[in-house]
Amino acid sequence: MRKFSRIKSSEIGHTPGTLHGIEEEINAEIEIIQFNEETVKRKATEKFTLSLIESGFINWINITGIHDVELVKEVGEAIDLHPLTLEDITNTRQRPKKEEFDNYIITILDMLSYQGEYIQSEQVSLILLENTIITFQEAHGDDFNPVRVRIEENKGQIRKKGADYLYYALLDAIVDNYFNILERNEEVLEDLDDLVVAAKTGPDTLEIIQNLKQEIVFLRKTIWPLNTIFGNLYRVESPLLSKETDYYLRDVYDHIGQLMDEIDVARDMLSSMLDIYLSNKSNKMNEVMQFLTVISTIFIPLTFIAGVYGMNFKFMPELDYKIAYPAVMFLMLIIAVVQLIYFKRKKWL
Amino acid sequence: MRKFSRIKSSEIGHTPGTLHGIEEEINAEIEIIQFNEETVKRKATEKFTLSLIESGFINWINITGIHDVELVKEVGEAIDLHPLTLEDITNTRQRPKKEEFDNYIITILDMLSYQGEYIQSEQVSLILLENTIITFQEAHGDDFNPVRVRIEENKGQIRKKGADYLYYALLDAIVDNYFNILERNEEVLEDLDDLVVAAKTGPDTLEIIQNLKQEIVFLRKTIWPLNTIFGNLYRVESPLLSKETDYYLRDVYDHIGQLMDEIDVARDMLSSMLDIYLSNKSNKMNEVMQFLTVISTIFIPLTFIAGVYGMNFKFMPELDYKIAYPAVMFLMLIIAVVQLIYFKRKKWL
Amino acid sequence: MRKFSRIKSSEIGHTPGTLHGIEEEINAEIEIIQFNEETVKRKATEKFTLSLIESGFINWINITGIHDVELVKEVGEAIDLHPLTLEDITNTRQRPKKEEFDNYIITILDMLSYQGEYIQSEQVSLILLENTIITFQEAHGDDFNPVRVRIEENKGQIRKKGADYLYYALLDAIVDNYFNILERNEEVLEDLDDLVVAAKTGPDTLEIIQNLKQEIVFLRKTIWPLNTIFGNLYRVESPLLSKETDYYLRDVYDHIGQLMDEIDVARDMLSSMLDIYLSNKSNKMNEVMQFLTVISTIFIPLTFIAGVYGMNFKFMPELDYKIAYPAVMFLMLIIAVVQLIYFKRKKWL
Amino acid sequence: MRKFSRIKSSEIGHTPGTLHGIEEEINAEIEIIQFNEETVKRKATEKFTLSLIESGFINWINITGIHDVELVKEVGEAIDLHPLTLEDITNTRQRPKKEEFDNYIITILDMLSYQGEYIQSEQVSLILLENTIITFQEAHGDDFNPVRVRIEENKGQIRKKGADYLYYALLDAIVDNYFNILERNEEVLEDLDDLVVAAKTGPDTLEIIQNLKQEIVFLRKTIWPLNTIFGNLYRVESPLLSKETDYYLRDVYDHIGQLMDEIDVARDMLSSMLDIYLSNKSNKMNEVMQFLTVISTIFIPLTFIAGVYGMNFKFMPELDYKIAYPAVMFLMLIIAVVQLIYFKRKKWL
Amino acid sequence: MRKFSRIKSSEIGHTPGTLHGIEEEINAEIEIIQFNEETVKRKATEKFTLSLIESGFINWINITGIHDVELVKEVGEAIDLHPLTLEDITNTRQRPKKEEFDNYIITILDMLSYQGEYIQSEQVSLILLENTIITFQEAHGDDFNPVRVRIEENKGQIRKKGADYLYYALLDAIVDNYFNILERNEEVLEDLDDLVVAAKTGPDTLEIIQNLKQEIVFLRKTIWPLNTIFGNLYRVESPLLSKETDYYLRDVYDHIGQLMDEIDVARDMLSSMLDIYLSNKSNKMNEVMQFLTVISTIFIPLTFIAGVYGMNFKFMPELDYKIAYPAVMFLMLIIAVVQLIYFKRKKWL
Ligand SMILES: [Mg+2]
Ligand SMILES: [Mg+2]
Ligand SMILES: [Mg+2]
Ligand SMILES: [Mg+2]
Ligand SMILES: [Mg+2]
């Protein structure tokens, strides 16, 4: 489980509504993107004030560094967030959720990325206000670059639509990235499947299978709650979400369904794979044992015959015949050959 | 999984509502069938214009080649499809879905066919407009020939009814073909079952079972979502779907239920089969080991006796008796026979 | 699966609403029973006309031979059945269903019977009209004789009540017969269970268990859909079904629940049985191997000692002692006895 | 399954609403308890008449011997029970149910008791009328004695409340007794678990586990339907059940939930236990085999060396050295000891 | 199961509404904390009277020692609790529940703590009255100290809000502590997982796995019912619970969801772990057997050859050659080496 690097918060036991964070080296940063059909403005700051939000623009305020509890608190007070919302934002153990308040809608979910071979998970909270979106991240780097490009280059409809469409675009970017994660996982799975079916497995196959299984359990835990969240989000009756955006949110919901299907297929495939692997392994071992036992069985009667003519009885007439030794050796050969043929026929060799 | 040939689109990360496709060799083609009770007209073209749709006729416009994104876009603009619908049509990874818009109903599902031993899947999108149906396919070849024949030869009610009945007829043709696929799968299953129960399995049985299992997982994934889709489609309140057609759509829903039942039975059967196969295999191997071990056990005391009389003690009176050698040989025979009888009785041989 | 003899129809791919059947040797037959509180009339014919239905009577028209598509079509036209209903009646692969139309209610289900050791399944369609019931069967023989007797001999309430009560009585007769089928299945199960627990199983036990499992899967598939059907039937708001009859239909629903419980218990029992059987079998085999290995182990040191005194060294002083031979033999005996006692104590023998 | 003694009725195939019973030796008996806050009266009779019910009293009429179909029928006619209710009362295979009619509420469930080691099940039907409760049992003996005592000794509230409270008290007494049954089952389970975990199992452990499993399946089947029954009973809107009694019935519902939890935990525990048992057993057997094989392996090279010096070659110089014999014996000892140390280190011995 | 120390009550069979307890050594104690924004008062007593509750304050009356049935009864009568509530409070086997009455809301759940290695469970009942909360515990020690500190030191909002917020704070404290329990369980799990995957397991691994499994079953049983309870509690329409508190209760509900997720992941991980462990163990044993068998197989042909030249035939010309003995020895060496190479190549050694 060390794979899924996540800094454990120690919320437990604190006064409810109390904020707490882990001091990391990174400095909290505020990125501001403001746009309308005509202009785009970008700023960066470290201090939040309400005056950052400009009317006549769609404001996207992206805050990196939720360990800076003071900053989160200031933002919360400025735009009137509920104390429990602030707690959820800073609690990196929070499971995905969506909540509506009178003045805002908050969605919390996890961005996934591959760091080398490991899936890394980072919590993002997205708050939709009237003409403003505020996103809170744990650390630098996110899935939002395609959205930034679309805003800059005025691609598609993003500059023509409201804050709710931007909200959708950001959520969609996160969900789209799950497909990348899943695709990589599936590629490993299919390569392994070919090896397993061809019985060409190495000593670490079991561990790889277990790791894939844990990855899928983790993906499932990350994505499952989103089914309820998006199944509900496009049905929400709120002045913050236009009817047109509902179509787009329903499309994300659709993608979640597809992700869940693919996770289920991967689980099934993995479980089959484990069955074949264990069956192959056990069969291989048994075949070895059988081969060795057949070898022993061939020699056992021969050794017995040699033992008989090694006995020291005075009166064993055969011992005196010249033909006896080659005859016995020939007999042994016959016995061995008959056994070999018999075992070959039975497919025991 | 290589069995289920499907060209992976790379939708992920694109601007939502942006169309994209894979350039293949095939040229996109538009097939037009127009009919009313009196006449049938058939045309083929490569360019779509609204003037292709004639009033006074039921128009079926069948477009092959969804990789031609420009063509799909033109159609979409001409008949006013939502950008997300266009994206779904061109995204060949789309899971089966049904969506209602103000001016049309779209159903997306997969046509299955056997290419040699492999099931091939092709995505079809069926759009129901007022007196027109537009179908989008990935490549040449489909399940619709029986419908074409019924239109041409004026069989059944198809020429007397509206576009919604044609919509039903096309969907029904796809679903009916699932039965063919399933029947072939079941035949393989039953033949294999006879072999497995009779313990006449070869070295590739395990792989065949795994392949059948993957086929069934694939069929399940293809057909399961249709239960919700058709269970909902006949209840839709839309001017596009007459009450009379609802009865027909309910019949398709019924067929989906039957398909799901049969898939479940096949799954059960397959899982039993794997159990018997593994049990048989393990038992066979154990029987071999037991046989070999019995052989060894018979010779072990005999070899011991031979060893005893091979000892070189000066004073071993037996060695001097004339009767000793045949007596010991007879004793060995008795011991061997007693063992044989004992092991036979115990059914160990 | 050969057990469940059912003639596969080839409906697939046909024009919807087209009837098709398999020409069998049997002639289609129409049996008519008409009764009111005073009289019972019985007729038989081969041709259906509306004039067969008499007012002032409850009319039960029982048609055997749904392969005679023409006859089914005539009946359908005379009493105004929907084309899809006709298709369902003649499609012997139809899963159990219940459908309400404006003028009739149709229930389709399977009658089961034992033919020797095999369960045979026959599809029946029961149509409830105003004062008339029409039943369609595949072949001669059915579960309805107790109902015929009650009508003839005026037993119970059947002659005093309406067509809906007769409808109930016919459905109840089919469901009651499922208990007979299940009881026979359970008897086999319990006998087998005693053998399995006592570890007195033969070479065909595995096959018998698999057959029972398939039977139960089949029973489940036949009976499960009836839960929804009857759970819904007694709640139907229709002038064709009186409130009083609802109590009776609820009673059938109750029986379905009981059947489902018993099928589940049988499944559980069967699965336990397979576990014990496999465990017993594996243990027995292992015990044999252990026994044989213990035998070998006893002789191995003895054979070694014999080997030692079979060596040809010039200077082996023991060889010259008179006591040596009996002493060594005694030593061997001691070693064997000590081993025997040790292995007995360890319960390895 | 012989454990759960239940006389199988042969209802199947009978006219619905026809009563039938099995003639046993016991005579049907009617016990009457009548009470109000001031007085308690007890009577016994064998004939039922409506005059037994006295107004101004709560009447509890307890009828033992439902095989006496005539008696049940008389009671049914006197207090106007539906024919299907009478059938359910006499059908000892009836699964637990609750039904409301215009004039009464009937609950049918099973009383359990231990007869030696076996759980015995007896069906009781409890009918709630206006100021009267009628209970039908199969045989003598029931779970109601604590209730009888509370009535006699005027303990608690039972004498102050209505028939519905008595109805609750009787149902509660049956459900309370399930805890006794379950507790005994759990004790056996825990004792067995200690033995299994300590690997101190005997030859009959497997059978005991199977029996416990069957007992739990049986308890599950008896108690599961009560969840729906009691979850519904306290919500019933009926003049027969006061609001105050609803609290009490909800309490019984609560107990059912607890029973279901405990049954589930027992199932889990049993399944773990079987896994450990099988694992222990298999490991023990394998350890024996390994021990024996190690013994053989130690002797095999020694026996080979003895064989070498048993060869009859003329020119084997070692044979003539005086030191040779003790040297070879010492070599053998060294080989044996080295092997012993090696196998000990590897923990194979 | 001995791990989860819980004193079994013997409620069963008692008059409903009768209280009963187990006399323990501890004396029942009543702790009273009264506060408003300005003051906090703390008292301790052993006798309950209504005069303990002061208006103008939030009163928290914490009663330890529910075995003191008389005390519980007095409290119940003073504040008008339903007899069934009193029974539930004193019944330590009560499963978690929440019930609303006209004048109070009661929640019963279990506080968990580690006593050495064992999880101990203690039942708490929390009753919410108008400005008062009464808590009943089994024994000294609870999860409420953080709440006491917040009241004393006037941290957070607790002193500014009503009794319902205190009710939330107490419930939240219990639920928060579940995370501690789970975290410890997960740590053990992950350490064990590392050992198991590295195949470094000891003889007690199986027992540790079983214990962890039982712990998780126990945690599941304790926490599962809370999902329904809290999912319902924040939706309750009651003058006792303000809308603002609902947000806080929804937050607890959220935490329950997270706990359930983590329990599920732990279950999955544990089950994988058992699979690898058993697979490792079986493979290790088989590898030993294979190694030993290979050793035997190498010596078997050598011993046979020695046997051949140990035969006593008169005419065995080889015996007279000087080169014969070293030649045969060399042959044996070659055979051994060839076998070694072959077995190494096959990876059987
Ligand atoms: Mg909190
Ligand atoms: Mg929270
Ligand atoms: Mg998270
Ligand atoms: Mg980031
Ligand atoms: Mg997307």
Ligand SMILES: [Mg+2]
């Ligand atoms: Mg498996």
Ligand SMILES: [Mg+2]
């Ligand atoms: Mg998209």
Ligand SMILES: [Mg+2]
């Ligand atoms: Mg889409």
Ligand SMILES: [Mg+2]
């Ligand atoms: Mg698709």
Ligand SMILES: [Mg+2]
């Ligand atoms: Mg095509």
Ligand SMILES: [Mg+2]
């Ligand atoms: Mg069809």
Ligand SMILES: [Mg+2]
């Ligand atoms: Mg077959």
Ligand SMILES: [Mg+2]
């Ligand atoms: Mg059809």
Ligand SMILES: [Mg+2]
């Ligand atoms: Mg149909």
Ligand SMILES: [Mg+2]
């Ligand atoms: Mg059928």
Ligand SMILES: [Mg+2]
């Ligand atoms: Mg028939």
Ligand SMILES: [Mg+2]
């Ligand atoms: Mg019946």
Ligand SMILES: [Mg+2]
């Ligand atoms: Mg039995």
Ligand SMILES: [Mg+2]
């Ligand atoms: Mg009946």
Ligand SMILES: [Mg+2]
């Ligand atoms: Mg009944």
Ligand SMILES: [Mg+2]
């Ligand atoms: Mg019963």
